[in-house]
Amino acid sequence: MAEAAVGGSERHAGVVRWTHWVIALSFAALLVTGVEILISHPRFYWGETGNVRMEPLFTLPIPASRGSVPTGYRFVLEDQNSWSRSLHFQSAWLVFFTAVLYGFWGILQGHFRKNLAPGGGQGGDEWTYNTYQRVAYLSVVFVLFPLMFWTGLAMSPAFVAAFPFTVTVFGGQQSARTIHFFVTLALVVFVVGHVVMVYRAGFVKRTRAMITGRMKG
Amino acid sequence: MTRRKLVSSGVAAFSGVAGLTVAGRLAKQYGLVPPDGGGIYGPGHRLTYGVQKLLTGNALAREFPRSAISDRPFANGRPPKDENYLRMKEAGFVDWRLKVDGMVERPSSFSVAELKSFVPRTQITHLACEEGWSFIAEWMGVPLSAVLERVGVRRGAKYVMYFSIQPEWWDSVDIDEAVHPQTLVTYGMNGGELPVGHGGPVRMRVPRQLGYKSVKFVNRLTVTDSVKGFGKGMGSVAAEYGYSWYNGI
Numbered sequence: 193m194a195e196a197a198v199g200g201s202e203r204h205a206g207v208v209r210w211t212h213w214v215i216a217l218s219f220a221a222l223l224v225t226g227v228e229i230l231i232s233h234p235r236f237y238w239g240e241t242g243n244v245r246m247e248p249l250f251t252l253p254i255p256a257s258r259g260s261v262p263t264g265y266r267f268v269l270e271d272q273n274s275w276s277r278s279l280h281f282q283s284a285w286l287v288f289f290t291a292v293l294y295g296f297w298g299i300l301q302g303h304f305r306k307n308l309a310p311g312g313g314q315g316g317d318e319w320t321y322n323t324y325q326r327v328a329y330l331s332v333v334f335v336l337f338p339l340m341f342w343t344g345l346a347m348s349p350a351f352v353a354a355f356p357f358t359v360t361v362f363g364g365q366q367s368a369r370t371i372h373f374f375v376t377l378a379l380v381v382f383v384v385g386h387v388v389m390v391y392r393a394g395f396v397k398r399t400r401a402m403i404t405g406r407m408k409g
Numbered sequence: 410m411t412r413r414k415l416v417s418s419g420v421a422a423f424s425g426v427a428g429l430t431v432a433g434r435l436a437k438q439y440g441l442v443p444p445d446g447g448g449i450y451g452p453g454h455r456l457t458y459g460v461q462k463l464l465t466g467n468a469l470a471r472e473f474p475r476s477a478i479s480d481r482p483f484a485n486g487r488p489p490k491d492e493n494y495l496r497m498k499e500a501g502f503v504d505w506r507l508k509v510d511g512m513v514e515r516p517s518s519f520s521v522a523e524l525k526s527f528v529p530r531t532q533i534t535h536l537a538c539e540e541g542w543s544f545i546a547e548w549m550g551v552p553l554s555a556v557l558e559r560v561g562v563r564r565g566a567k568y569v570m571y572f573s574i575q576p577e578w579w580d581s582v583d584i585d586e587a588v589h590p591q592t593l594v595t596y597g598m599n600g601g602e603l604p605v606g607h608g609g610p611v612r613m614r615v616p617r618q619l620g621y622k623s624v625k626f627v628n629r630l631t632v633t634d635s636v637k638g639f640g641k642g643m644g645s646v647a648a649e650y651g652y653s654w655y656n657g658i
Binding site: 229230232233235240241242243244245246258260273274275277278279281282283285345347348349350351352353354356359365366369 | 450452453454456457461464465466468469470471473477479481482483485535537538539540541542543544545616617618619647650651652653657658
């Protein structure tokens with residue numbers, strides 16, 4: 193599968209195509225359920241603790257799904273936390289296994305080195321990523337996703353019981369929650385930019401390449 | 410698809426299925442399957458419970474210095490309005506009883522004063538709600554393990570169910586969480602009685618799980634080997650609403 197780079201028979205290797213779509217779908221589920229969970233308390237804090245009786249770091253100007261949160265709106269949204277939480281964690285597991293598979297495969301097959309490392313391999317045609325794109329992809333893979341898992345686990349009372357440093361490095365569980373939110377924003381910005389670029393580079397052609405691996409129809 | 414690819418995919422798929430089957434058997438044998446392990450979110454619940462139980466073992470929840478205690482703890486929800494509760498509250502909860510039954514040698518009933526006669530444990534821990542807010546308080550109570558020791562748990566017990574005076578509020582923990590030293594039958598908070606807003610006179614505190622596991626106004630404990638006979642058999646009311654039964658995350 194090493195020939196998967198440009199010039200080979202496939203634009204994207206099978207592993208890249210499968211993991212791309214599984215993670216894309218899981219990310220959508222995580223985003224929707226994450227927003228549902230967020231609206232039950234659209235206030236953010238720094239440190240260990242935070243609640244409606246404490247000063248927030250900032251508040252999102254949106255209505256909430258719990259009546260106990262002062263939002264300035266006269267209505268309360270429907271509470272969807274139960275299934276949202278269950279789907280959030282199930283999707284996180286799916287991303288975890290998929291990302292581990294992708295990560296190990298990418299290292300063993302030289303995928304990161306050849307296709308994503310700035311300045312590495314590939315022959316400068318229209319399918320080659322420029323340096324900014326490479327840095328963006330590598331940041332998503334090696335910074336944002338790991339940070340997402342880390343801050344997520346830092347909010348888990350059982351996990352931090354066993355591994356306290358996962359939360360103390362951030363200065364507390366509310367800090368981890370706030371960072372989790374900003375990493376989400378960064379990933380949403382990435383996805384929007386990614387889709388816009390795919391559109392501008394030829395939506396059908398590029399999307400087909402990520403589904404079938406072929407560069408031509 | 411080439412022949413080689415087909416064969417290697419087949420081998421991979423087969424070992425995957427075989428691996429999952431073996432893992433499932435082992436999980437069941439070692440009590441790593443949660444009561445809400447079925448349904449569409451069953452796989453996620455099983456993974457979270459099984460993996461977190463293996464990873465966290467008997468680890469202690471973080472305890473904080475006195476200076477970390479929140480000045481303004483938030484009391485979520487409203488205290489019960491039923492007459493029985495209000496009457497007991499009026500009388501300072503002298504009539505409150507915590508019944509303990511099920512798979513125990515000596516079914517018992519404890520008043521708040523009797524609970525206070527046990528060796529107390531105080532701990533300053535974090536209470537985080539699944540909604541996202543939290544506070545830190547000092548909790549005082551008797552470790553559930555001490556209560557269980559007093560009544561004598563029979564062999565084969567796997568869960569401790571706990572019930573609130575509020576109708577339709579009950580939950581459960583597995584026996585390992587039940588005998589964990591920080592799992593408290595709590596009657597005091599920040600140096601005083603446990604306020605009504607925080608579940609007084611008696612609530613559970615399970616600091617390694619989110620707030621909804623720390624049921625308020627608890628008046629009955631039942632030791633059992635199966636949660637099947639309670640409600641829909643998913644271990645808690647929360648699970649019946651779609652929340653995970655285990656909420657260490």
